[in-house]
Amino acid sequence: MIQFTNVSKIYPNGARALVDINLKIESGEFVFLVGPSGAGKSTIIRLLYREETPTRGQVVINGKNLLRMKDRDVPHLRRNIGVVFQDFRLLPSKTVLENISFALEVIGVAKKEVRERTRAALDLVGLASKEKVFPNELSGGEQQRISVARAIVNNPALLVADEPTGNLDPDTAWEIMDLLYNINKRGTTVVMATHARNIVDQMQKRVIAIESGKITRDEQKGGYGYVD
Ligand code: ADP
Numbered sequence: 001m002i003q004f005t006n007v008s009k010i011y012p013n014g015a016r017a018l019v020d021i022n023l024k025i026e027s028g029e030f031v032f033l034v035g036p037s038g039a040g041k042s043t044i045i046r047l048l049y050r051e052e053t054p055t056r057g058q059v060v061i062n063g064k065n066l067l068r069m070k071d072r073d074v075p076h077l078r079r080n081i082g083v084v085f086q087d088f089r090l091l092p093s094k095t096v097l098e099n100i101s102f103a104l105e106v107i108g109v110a111k112k113e114v115r116e117r118t119r120a121a122l123d124l125v126g127l128a129s130k131e132k133v134f135p136n137e138l139s140g141g142e143q144q145r146i147s148v149a150r151a152i153v154n155n156p157a158l159l160v161a162d163e164p165t166g167n168l169d170p171d172t173a174w175e176i177m178d179l180l181y182n183i184n185k186r187g188t189t190v191v192m193a194t195h196a197r198n199i200v201d202q203m204q205k206r207v208i209a210i211e212s213g214k215i216t217r218d219e220q221k222g223g224y225g226y227v228d
Helices: 041-048 072-080 098-104 111-124 142-154 170-185 197-202
Strands: 003-009 018-027 030-033 056-061 081-085 158-162 189-193 206-211 216-220
Touching: 003 158, 018 056, 018 098, 018 216, 030 041, 030 170, 030 197, 041 056, 041 142, 041 158, 056 158, 072 081, 081 142, 098 111, 098 142, 111 142, 111 170, 142 158, 142 170, 170 189, 170 197
Parallel strands: 030 189, 030 206, 081 158, 158 189
Antiparallel strands: 003 018, 003 056, 206 216
């Protein structure tokens, strides 16, 4: 589903974020990206939803080469990729319901279907009762649940998450992990960058370790495996 071939990324300021990365992720996998700050994890995530493009090499998702993709085709790609951030990034002036349905309205989904799919996403994250409130009336964990609901409301093939538990206490972090686990069980590929040692060690999923822009370890059922 995802293939990186000799991918390097050098930012305009000269920072070498990724150096000659080769990587293959199959449909349905759950993958943790681990490594010290500045290793290149977020850059991999941003390449996946084409927030960035590689300086060299190819990123192919579902047979589509993201480098050759025209800008006008990017919205179509993003519809099939859900993104969750550490800092939630909900729209503060929209209600919970609107934050989720917005993702469907902008792509022209019919009203009735918007309503059905938004409710289903809210049910999945267990927050149907909060649909009318605004993000600042919710706890951090609840806000992250809403952002997960928003990420999956299009039923994407791929969910990418950049430190989704980074702002949450351990119990709440596990609630979010439960959600991601179940979303993956339903067939969505999940790629998650994280510093959460306990979570990585307990989940026993594939672990790809990055250091200084290079893959240093790639293990099925791996652990966190390095000292922060
Ligand atoms: P991580 O997510 O593992 O902390 P990043 O992918 O954010 O690592 O960063 C990798 C390297 O690229 C770091 O040296 C960082 O300073 C640099 N970098 C990241 N984003 C940018 C950017 N937008 N502009 C310039 N340099 C960046």
